[in-house]
Amino acid sequence: ENNESTQLWVEQASGNLFSRSGNGNTRVNDTAFKRFATLDDVGEAEKVNSQGTNWVRYESGLQMCWVTSIYTNRVWSFPIAFLATPALQISPIDADYKVSMRAGNNTSVYLVGRTSDDNDIEVSVFAIGRWK
Numbered sequence: 001e002n003n004e005s006t007q008l009w010v011e012q013a014s015g016n017l018f019s020r021s022g023n024g025n026t027r028v029n030d031t032a033f034k035r036f037a038t039l040d041d042v043g044e045a046e047k048v049n050s051q052g053t054n055w056v057r058y059e060s061g062l063q064m065c066w067v068t069s070i071y072t073n074r075v076w077s078f079p080i081a082f083l084a085t086p087a088l089q090i091s092p093i094d095a096d097y098k099v100s101m102r103a104g105n106n107t108s109v110y111l112v113g114r115t116s117d118d119n120d121i122e123v124s125v126f127a128i129g130r131w132k
Contacts, residue, residue, distance in 0.1 A: 009033060055079045063131040071120040072099055072113035078127060081108040086129030093122045 003024040010017055017036045022028030034044070055065040065078045074102075078086075086107055090099045092113070099113035099121055106129075111131045113121040 002071040007033075049092070052079060057131050061130045061132040063129055065127045066125065068124050069093065069122055070111065070125060071122055072111045073120050075108050075110050076125055077108040078106075080131075082127070082129040083131055084129060086127040091124050093124060096119045099123050 004021070005023070005028040006019060006021040006100055008017065009017050016038075018033040019036065020028060020031040020033045022031055043061045045058075046062075047059045049059050051057065054067060055063070055078070056064055057063045061083075063080070063082055063086070065080065065082075069078055071123045085104050086106070088101055088104065088109060090098055090101060090111060095115070097113055097115060099111065101111055103110045109125075109127075111123060111125065113123070115121060
């Protein structure tokens with residue numbers, strides 16, 4: 001009813017699978033074929049490029065760093081720099097306290113938080129971003 005169409009193409013020599021589609025607004029023959037990624041493709045892109053204590057870099061450019069125990073109201077310097085400021089997950093270890101960060105960049109973040117009796121809070125931190 002909506003004039004939708006899909007074409008699948010299996011390349012004989014390699015077995016690669018391609019597809020393209022169209023509808024009433026876009027003719028299927030005017031659309032380029034796109035190749036499906038295989039498990040080998042994904043495995044190649046997600047190979048570990050390098051790793052160290054509490055960090056890993058993947059060939060795709062993904063980088064992750066973590067610290068399992070650090071106290072707030074101090075700077076955590078990432079074990080290896082990111083390309084830009086990463087996304088962070090900060091979790092208190094022992095209690096239901098609120099913690100946050102400020103002044104983060106591609107090499108470090110300042111962790112913020114205090115208990116009601118003015119003690120620092122033990123936290124774990126996970127950072128994820130790009131290295132290339």
